[in-house]
Amino acid sequence: FGLLKRVNAYLGEYLSKKSRNKESFSDNCFSRSSSNSSIVTEEGLFEQPEPLASGTAVMEKILLRRSSLLRDQQQAWQESLEGREMLEFRQSLPAYKEKDTILTAILQNQVVIISGETGCGKTTQIPQFILESEIDSARGAFCSIICTQPRRISAISVSERVASERGEKLGESVGYKVRLEGIKGRDTRLLFCTTGILLRRLLVDRNLKGVTHVIVDEIHERGMNEELKLILMSATLDAELFSSYFDGAPLIHIPGFTYPVRTHFLENILEMTGYRLTPSNQIDDYGQERMWKMSKQAPRKRKSQIVSSVEDALRAADFKDFSPQIQESLSCWNPDCIGFNLIEYLLSYICENERPGAVLVFMTGWDDISSLKDKLQAHPVLGDPSRVLLLTCHGSMASSEQKLIFEEPEDGVRKIVLTTNIAETSITINDVVFVLDCGKAKETSYDALNNTPCLLPSWVSKVSTQQRRGRAGRVQPGECYHLYPRCVYDAFTEYQLPEILRTPLQSLCLQIKSLKLGSISEFLSRALQSPKLLAVQNAIEYLKVIGALDENENLTVLGCYLTMLPVEPKLGKMLILGAILNCLDPVLTIVAGLSVRDPFLTPLDKKDLAETAKLQFSHDHSDHLALVRAYEGWKEAEKDLAGYDYCWKNFLSAQSMKAIDSLREEFLSLLKDTGLIDGYATSCNDWSYDQHLIRAIICYGLYPGICSVVHNEKSFSLKTMEDGPVLLYSNSVNARESRIPYPWLVFNEKIKVNSVFLRDSTAVSDSVLLLFGGSISRGDVDGHLKMLGGYLEFFMQPAIAEKYLSLRREFDELIQNK
Ligand code: CDP
Numbered sequence: 064f065g066l067l068k069r070v071n072a073y074l075g076e077y078l079s080k081k082s083r084n085k086e087s088f089s090d091n092c093f094s095r096s097s098s099n100s101s102i103v104t105e106e107g108l109f110e111q112p113e114p115l116a117s118g119t120a121v122m123e124k125i126l127l128r129r130s131s132l133l134r135d136q137q138q139a140w141q142e143s144l145e146g147r148e149m150l151e152f153r154q155s156l157p158a159y160k161e162k163d164t165i166l167t168a169i170l171q172n173q174v175v176i177i178s179g180e181t182g183c184g185k186t187t188q189i190p191q192f193i194l195e196s197e198i199d200s201a202r203g204a205f206c207s208i209i210c211t212q213p214r215r216i217s218a219i220s221v222s223e224r225v226a227s228e229r230g231e232k233l234g235e236s237v238g239y240k241v242r243l244e245g246i247k248g249r250d251t252r253l254l255f256c257t258t259g260i261l262l263r264r265l266l267v268d269r270n271l272k273g274v275t276h277v278i279v280d281e282i283h284e285r286g287m288n289e290e291l292k293l294i295l296m297s298a299t300l301d302a303e304l305f306s307s308y309f310d311g312a313p314l315i316h317i318p319g320f321t322y323p324v325r326t327h328f329l330e331n332i333l334e335m336t337g338y339r340l341t342p343s344n345q346i347d348d349y350g351q352e353r354m355w356k357m358s359k360q361a362p363r364k365r366k367s368q369i370v371s372s373v374e375d376a377l378r379a380a381d382f383k384d385f386s387p388q389i390q391e392s393l394s395c396w397n398p399d400c401i402g403f404n405l406i407e408y409l410l411s412y413i414c415e416n417e418r419p420g421a422v423l424v425f426m427t428g429w430d431d432i433s434s435l436k437d438k439l440q441a442h443p444v445l446g447d448p449s450r451v452l453l454l455t456c457h458g459s460m461a462s463s464e465q466k467l468i469f470e471e472p473e474d475g476v477r478k479i480v481l482t483t484n485i486a487e488t489s490i491t492i493n494d495v496v497f498v499l500d501c502g503k504a505k506e507t508s509y510d511a512l513n514n515t516p517c518l519l520p521s522w523v524s525k526v527s528t529q530q531r532r533g534r535a536g537r538v539q540p541g542e543c544y545h546l547y548p549r550c551v552y553d554a555f556t557e558y559q560l561p562e563i564l565r566t567p568l569q570s571l572c573l574q575i576k577s578l579k580l581g582s583i584s585e586f587l588s589r590a591l592q593s594p595k596l597l598a599v600q601n602a603i604e605y606l607k608v609i610g611a612l613d614e615n616e617n618l619t620v621l622g623c624y625l626t627m628l629p630v631e632p633k634l635g636k637m638l639i640l641g642a643i644l645n646c647l648d649p650v651l652t653i654v655a656g657l658s659v660r661d662p663f664l665t666p667l668d669k670k671d672l673a674e675t676a677k678l679q680f681s682h683d684h685s686d687h688l689a690l691v692r693a694y695e696g697w698k699e700a701e702k703d704l705a706g707y708d709y710c711w712k713n714f715l716s717a718q719s720m721k722a723i724d725s726l727r728e729e730f731l732s733l734l735k736d737t738g739l740i741d742g743y744a745t746s747c748n749d750w751s752y753d754q755h756l757i758r759a760i761i762c763y764g765l766y767p768g769i770c771s772v773v774h775n776e777k778s779f780s781l782k783t784m785e786d787g788p789v790l791l792y793s794n795s796v797n798a799r800e801s802r803i804p805y806p807w808l809v810f811n812e813k814i815k816v817n818s819v820f821l822r823d824s825t826a827v828s829d830s831v832l833l834l835f836g837g838s839i840s841r842g843d844v845d846g847h848l849k850m851l852g853g854y855l856e857f858f859m860q861p862a863i864a865e866k867y868l869s870l871r872r873e874f875d876e877l878i879q880n881k
């Protein structure tokens with residue numbers, strides 16, 4: 064308690080120093096003149112070359128001069144041999160045929176919506192049309208075009224492509240900017256960036272000064288100022304929805320072209336290749352099956368509707384045109400399983416029997432991509448680099464890796480790319496002839512009633528399937544293999560739900576506040592497709608409870624910091640407190656661990672051994688601290704290159720460990736961005752070995768995820784305020800205990816199957832809950848105390864609860880008076 068008291072006193076001092084003047088703080092921390100170095104760098108790369116705004120005659124002259132240089136350069140390229148060849152290629156794209164229509168529409172309207180099939184030239188051509196026409200008009204240096212991409216990799220690859228189409232290097236007239244990385248020069252007039260970068264820029268510069276055109280590709284965000292031209296682009300055809308949202312903005316559709324693609328569903332694949340499905344070859348390595356099962360049990364209405372419609376579809380399906388062997392094989396097909404064995408077989412079949420051409424394999428996410436890659440590398444043909452170039456493509460890959468995807472392999476080598484749905488619309492790999500589609504994608508789903516978010520694989524929509532299929536017909540007629548029966552495809556929904564209806568909205572609410580867009584519920588009610596009121600209220604309530612918003616829905620100091628960290632607020636809170644209290648190292652591991660797939664593996668046949676293995680990392684009733692120990696052990700073992708052995712012995716996932724390792728770096732640089740830390744190794748880790756303190760930080764992050772521990776003679780039971788009795792997952796270290804010497808558990812996630820189950824939990828004491836539950840910053844003491852008081856009163860005798868509360872009040876006063 065003494066320690067906590069010291070810590071809290073320090074914390075109070077720290078935050079009040081940071082927020083000496085709360086009003087000006089929130090402005091200051093985002094203002095252009097802020098001394099916060101990383102925010103300035105972030106902007107620095109983004110800033111307009113030379114102050115357009117100065118408007119002096121000299122400036123005007125300089126810009127005119129530069130404009131004519133740009134024009135000369137452009138003309139020289141267009142007249143060169145290579146330039147002419149490139150132009151010929153560009154003219155063959157469907158978008159080029161609409162060039163004049165598009166430019167006229169942009170000239171005459173503030174908002175223009177453009178739709179056109181993937182690969183028709185929206186991303187690479189349309190920003191270029193605008194740039195070229197500005198340069199041709201000899202005002203090139205006056206324009207500034209921003210084109211946003213949903214992901215880093217597409218921003219980088221597209222900018223490279225456009226620069227090369229213009230015969231330039233990156234950083235001349237074309238550049239890119241993604242978080243912590245970018246290339247941009249004095250004359251860069253067309254900038255490809257991620258949506259996140261544009262949002263950050265909006266935080267500091269609502270009017271986008273100097274920007275002439277914003278192109279939002281793969282439509283995401285909307286609402287801009289008046290002189291600005293806004294161009295929205297999309298591959299799918301729900302463009303009318305956007306047009307009516309923007310008061311009937313004109314809609315241009317680019318008619319597409321693709322070569323015919325032959326479609327094979329599972330039954331055809333089995334017939335063609337002679338592969339037989341059996342119950343055992345339907346079970347994948349790496350616990351895949353377990354993962355699918357979980358997704359099926361999760362109580363999400365929409366999902367279970369789809370799952371059951373898939374099962375209905377299977378029941379009703381009629382395979383009588385197929386041989387009895389195939390019918391039998393189909394009856395073994397397991398819709399909860401991704402079918403690694405089948406994919407391996409089919410890939411080797413293609414390599415042996417099919418014409419040349421790259422293969423694109425759509426998987427659900429990074430974890431099964433890397434598991435599949437391991438499996439394929441062990442295969443005699445697919446793992447032979449002289450025959451197969453095996454690559455992966457996902458959102459978080461390194462730039463060097465990205466380039467390989469677009470390169471053509473040597474003759475006789477077949478390129479196979481394992482990808483997430485990133486290659487569905489955002490990036491185009493040219494030489495693809497074969498597509499394998501597992502039919503699923505990871506999507507966040509959210510159930511407002513249970514208030515539980517989750518990232519789970521689920522069946523994709525028909526529109527996604529068509530997109531995936533279309534990727535095979537780009538250069539010649541192609542083949543698409545769907546790894547599920549036709550009847551399942553027929554049961555897919557037409558479109559995917561927009562993300563706004565699938566996420567828990569907490570981060571979005573914080574963004575709305577930091578962009579000063581007024582009342583959250585009012586703003587969201589004006590959205591293109593508004594989320595449910597209940598979901599919005601839940602999010603606002605949650606943000607108040609954790610101290611990110613005050614009673615009047617204004618951002619608190621904590622809230623301001625949270626908007627700078629693009630992670631879930633609860634994780635952001637832990638990072639912030641870990642940084643402030645100088646115990647960052649374990650906190651980075653915990654937050655990273657909560658962001659990846661559970662690194663503790665529980666193979667079905669070795670469940671007991673695995674759970675015992677986990678137990679050796681725990682001496683203190685915390686799954687989170689067990690993770691920290693496991694990671695530290697792995698890190699040590701890695702030094703002797705024994706990381707893999709270590710994982711094998713301890714039932715840990717080496718992939719998750721590696722992912723944690725790189726996420727830690729990512730989070731560290733985010734924290735540096737906020738200005739909360741400068742150094743790391745020494746200054747931020749003075750208290751890293753104090754497990755009481757780490758426990759307190761976990762509580763600070765996970766609150767109000769809390770349940771009480773009630774002991775009876777032989778064991779204990781658990782209870783939350785909302786659900787009553789709850790249970791622990793069997794692989795929690797706390798599930799093996801008969802006593803827990805603390806009265807509370809904080810938990811990260813609860814899932815309702817038949818009963819409510821808690822995943823990863825950490826036991827905490829009264830004093831920790833009392834001091835770290837809810838917000839610990841100035842202001843609104845009563846607001847969050849009401850909530851905490853609710854918990855205490857629910858579980859304790861009123862007199863004790865009241866005593867605790869008055870202690871906490873005293874404590875808050877102490878902090879405030881400091
Ligand atoms: O944005 P959209 O899907 O409409 O197409 P895009 O990305 O502009 O691509 C248009 C065409 O440019 C593609 O069909 C490819 O042939 C070519 N392209 C390429 O060769 N290399 C790239 N890195 C990107 C596009």
Ligand code: MG
Pocket residue numbers: 182185186187280488489
């Ligand atoms: Mg595109």
